[in-house]
Amino acid sequence: MKRISTLTVWFLMGLVLLVSGCGGSQPAQPAVQTNDAGPEVKAIKDRGVLKVGVKVDVPKFGYKDPQTNKIDGYEVDLARAIAKKILGDPEKLELQAVTAKTRGALLDNGDIDLVVATFTITDERKKSYNFSEPYIVDHIGLLVKKSLGAESLKDLDGKKIGVAQSATAHKDLQAEADKLGIKVQFFEFSSHPEIKVALESGRIDAYGGDISILSGYVDDKTVILKDRYSPQRNGVAIKKSNTALTKIVVDTIDEMQKSGELDKLMQKWQITR
Template sequence: MTTIKDRGRGRAAVPRAARTALALALLASGALVLGTGGPGDGAAGAVPAAARQDRPAQAGQAPQAAQAEPCDLFRSVPASTEDGPAVKAIKARRSLVVGIDLNSYRWGSRNPNTGQLEGFDIDLAKAIGTAIMGDPDKVVLKSVPTAERIRFIQEGRVDIIVRTMSITCDRMEQIAFSRPYFKTSQRVVVPKSNPARTLDEALNGARVCAAAGSSSLGDLKGRPVKEVVTPENNLDCLVLMQLGKVDATMTDDVLAASQAAQDQTVRVVNDEVRPGVMGVAMLRTSTDLTARVNQVLNDYYTSGTWRRQYDQWLKPYLGDDADRHWPTAQSTLSAQ
């Protein structure tokens, strides 16, 4: 039986005290509850309804303070099955290195019982890699910190990144993106003891956590927060909240819901800003690789695989509305 290779098994280095606190906090909260079984194991792997992400109070209204990106987030090269110079060089090397996350429940994490990497983005990364290389044994999964995603691409440490990465105009000037594969927005996570009803109430005078290098940092600019804390990964923000070091976390709605699923003592505030999309990232010069990834994404969706993976990994806490999360240019622009 063939398996996808895995590199970068551990998380980015942190101080010993922080590692100890992280381990204790995750044990206390029940984070990484994948030990009860995978999502295909029925009720044992399901996330309680109470952990699901709250919906905005007025679904038909534009999100509060939403700011549209001033560029076309769907701009990418046409899909193709042809191998150009970049793909041929990767095949000659006999390995495609994919940057992934190991810290986001149901997106990219390690099952503590089996040791296997699993999640929506993990399955997508494997599908892209196998389609391009023709052999799952030639796909290498490498853990990449949130703050280092762009640098890893630019320095050639990974070929592509499949890691809940929002497409932004600023990032499009530095790296290339595939066509979007998931719709998202920015949400705030707070302890359940926090009575905040809106995003502004949750952030006003608060110590707010947002992962370094994340698009969430831009949404905190100009807001009356007391302090912004920027660890390397989103999971660190959940731990800092558990330890009382921060009052709130700003992150993508899908990761916000993931944190609420991990820890029943936190909730997602019923408000959102900046609708956006996520994509697969790679070098701007690797246009043929981008075209191949776009073809895989098209096939992944039209074959029904995207929907099946949504139901398997995300439906328990994002609800039975997968169509709302598949991005189309018309729906995304109207949301903005």
């Protein structure tokens, strides 16, 4: 009986150790997930809000309604999808107005977590920021008054073109003008409404930018020329060091692309390219 009792004790001790070992391995999974999340994602969760830089002067993409002061658009919906992915709630979002000139600096300074603001992916910009895959592929075009009678960039020889500060449109249109052997003069503005006002007043002869942006400013006196230049691959921009946040953003945009959600949102906002 004594021998049986001893064996029983040893068996029970071994069983306890085995169970303890299995139980001890279970909490390791959340720890791995936390490490994978990265400090920047943890900071967002602790804060309880995702800070996103968006345009407020681009109809259909990011536009602030002067009547309600609400910012809405295609890119705002993308920001909501990312907020839902991280925080479980698409409305846990703090939107900050940015321009082509200010968006990079605000991201660098940590004032915002992401930029979803018609930010074209270029090799030069990829040296400074991480990007998602493009959520829209657009082209550079020109908006002119119908009364000008222009049909293409070639007809703008000696004319003035307005573009947004720090946007790729200036460089791309200049390259096309050089190919055609024509001379054009560029004027940079801090916002898209300013460019449209300049066009209306006759201070410039054409408004250059992404076709999808220009489409929001077409009226019965203006037309977008048929020319399409330099494909613009717009993506979500993230600080270079924020690798964990980058992965979440990339995965979110990829899932929306595969599920057809991106196409549905473009249809919702009637975006033309």
